[in-house]
Amino acid sequence: MTPGSNLPLSAARVAVDVTAPVRLDVSGLLLAADGKVRSDDDFVFYNQPSAPGVTHSAAAGGGDTVTVDTAAVPEGIDKIVVTASLDTPGATFAGTEPTGTVRDADNGSVLASFTPPRLGTETALVLVEIYRRGGGWKVRAVGQGYADGLAGIATDFGVSVEEPAAPAAAPQAPAAPPAPAAGWGPPTGAPAPVAPPPAAAPAAPAPAPSAPAPAPGTGKINLDKGRVSLQKNQTVSLVKGGRPMLSSVRMGLGWEPAFRGKSIDLDASVIAYGPDRKKVDNCFFGKLMILGGAIQHSGDNLTGEGAGDDEAITVHLGGLPPEVTGLVFVVNSFSGQKFSEVAKAYCRLLDDRSGEELVRFDLTHAEPRTGVMMAKLVRQYSGEWEMTALGEFVDARTVRGMAKPAAQAL
Structure with a gap:
């Protein structure tokens, strides 16, 4: 299979x-x-x-x-x-x-x-x-x-997880993985009592204090504490107050020419995939609306001039068909200039209804290539969506050339 x-x-x-x-x-x-x-x-x-x-x-x-x-x-x-x-x-x-x-x-x-x-x-x-x-x-x-x-x-x-009391000291991580109160991990004796499930949304996961801290740029967080600034390869779950966001979100992408150079024509696009990593469709300056309007592009910006987002892509999460399980947001240099000639490239995710910025990823290190995968949204089998900052560069000047590497990034 x-x-x-x-x-x-x-x-x-x-x-x-x-x-x-x-x-x-x-x-x-x-x-x-x-x-x-x-x-x-x-x-x-x-x-x-x-x-x-x-x-x-x-x-x-x-x-x-x-x-x-x-x-x-x-x-x-x-x-x-x-x-x-x-x-x-x-x-x-x-x-x-x-x-x-x-x-x-x-x-x-x-x-x-x-x-x-x-x-x-x-x-x-x-x-x-x-x-x-x-x-x-x-x-x-x-x-x-x-x-x-x-x-x-x-x-x-929805399995309940209780947070254990912090130990006085934990100089070394034990051989077993972090274990919630339900008794997960290698058996050490009689099972601990299992707490009843929460009446509303499940509690956020609470790893045992002895678990090793996640390395910078890894791990998963949610939106409960407000705006999230992602590092490369870090993931944020689009959950707030224990509930998935099922409304509309807007991905804004921006850039400026490096060192006051000439204008650079970058193109922002999104590629939609099914669970088998096969492309369903892509939305770009030449196709501003796909999937019955569930994804819409703001239009082409030829220079990157102006404050704020240069191009934006709106995604109605609740309107995406079930066969779409992953979205990859990409930016290409249509004119062929390298990303090493681009400054302040970023992507951010906003609540389309309120305009509140939820997630931001600043591309701090560029490579002399013509395409970059900025971020991906992946539908989990629980129904929620997760966004991961990618920042992976490839040699491609159009969204068509991004389809294969973007599929591999899912």
């Missing part, structure tokens, strides 16, 4: 074996129609190995198995997601991509297999999901991850 692909299940009981070159913590979450667990009882892992219709066990050949008996899954559950996280602190999935093998749980025959391609800084991953569709059940390859480990999965899917 490839990312985003799906298959109908020919068996009522299926087993998902998850294996990798390193040790993983594997879990299954039973999600209702709102994409959340009903309570922490819908979270299945080694320390809580069963829920209605779903069980966790060690795989016969190594790894872990999440078994789903679709006939026993409660009516209120729409899907079961199978997740994996790394057991080693600081490690990422780059080079250690796990494989999910879906078998008929009764006769052992293989129904599907999936290994996510091109993983990088992810430390936790949604590997596959088993979901209802048209009176039957299907399996979908997902392969999307989180840079903040199990806490990111907990927050997205």
Whole structure:
């Protein structure tokens, strides 16, 4: 299977074996129609190995198995997601991509297999999901991850996370990853009591104090504290007050000629992709509106002159069709001048309704190339959107030349 692909299940009981070159913590979450667990009882892992219709066990050949008996899954559950996280602190999935093998749980025959391609800084991953569709059940390859480990999965899917008290001193990080109160991480004895889920939005993830601090330019934050200034490769979740932003946002892009040089014609564009990283459409100066008006371009600026944004692209997040799961915002030098001749290039994300600046990324170091991927917006399987600052340069003078490198950046 490839990312985003799906298959109908020919068996009522299926087993998902998850294996990798390193040790993983594997879990299954039973999600209702709102994409959340009903309570922490819908979270299945080694320390809580069963829920209605779903069980966790060690795989016969190594790894872990999440078994789903679709006939026993409660009516209120729409899907079961199978997740994996790394057991080693600081490690990422780059080079250690796990494989999910879906078998008929009764006769052992293989129904599907999936290994996510091109993983990088992810430390936790949604590997596959088993979901209802048209009176039957299907399996979908997902392969999307989180840079903040199990806490990111907990927050997205509504598993409650309690913040432990700070220790007097923590000179060294322990061998185990940060563990919320629900007992995630290597078993050390009897499971800790599980707190009931919050009545409204789930609490933000709170890593244990002994967890290593994220390196500059990495990690995930939200909009609760106001405007966010991103560094390269840093991600912000478009969530405020525990609720995803589903209104309109505007991406503003600006630049100036370096050292009072001649005017430079830069073009801002956005490329929309599906879950398989295939281009759906692109919006640029020659095509100012796409996807039924869900994405609109302000028009071409030939010089970069004037204060404020030189070009802007408005995205109605709630109006994007379901097949669009990723957007990459790019800037190209149509006239062929290099970005080393550009000063003060930046992108920023604004609430289109209020005009409030939410996120800003200043491109501080330019390269002598003609294209740059400024930022990406990626739809999570929980429904929220995340923005990541990219700042990656390529040799391309038009949006057409950006399609392939932008797909690889998702």
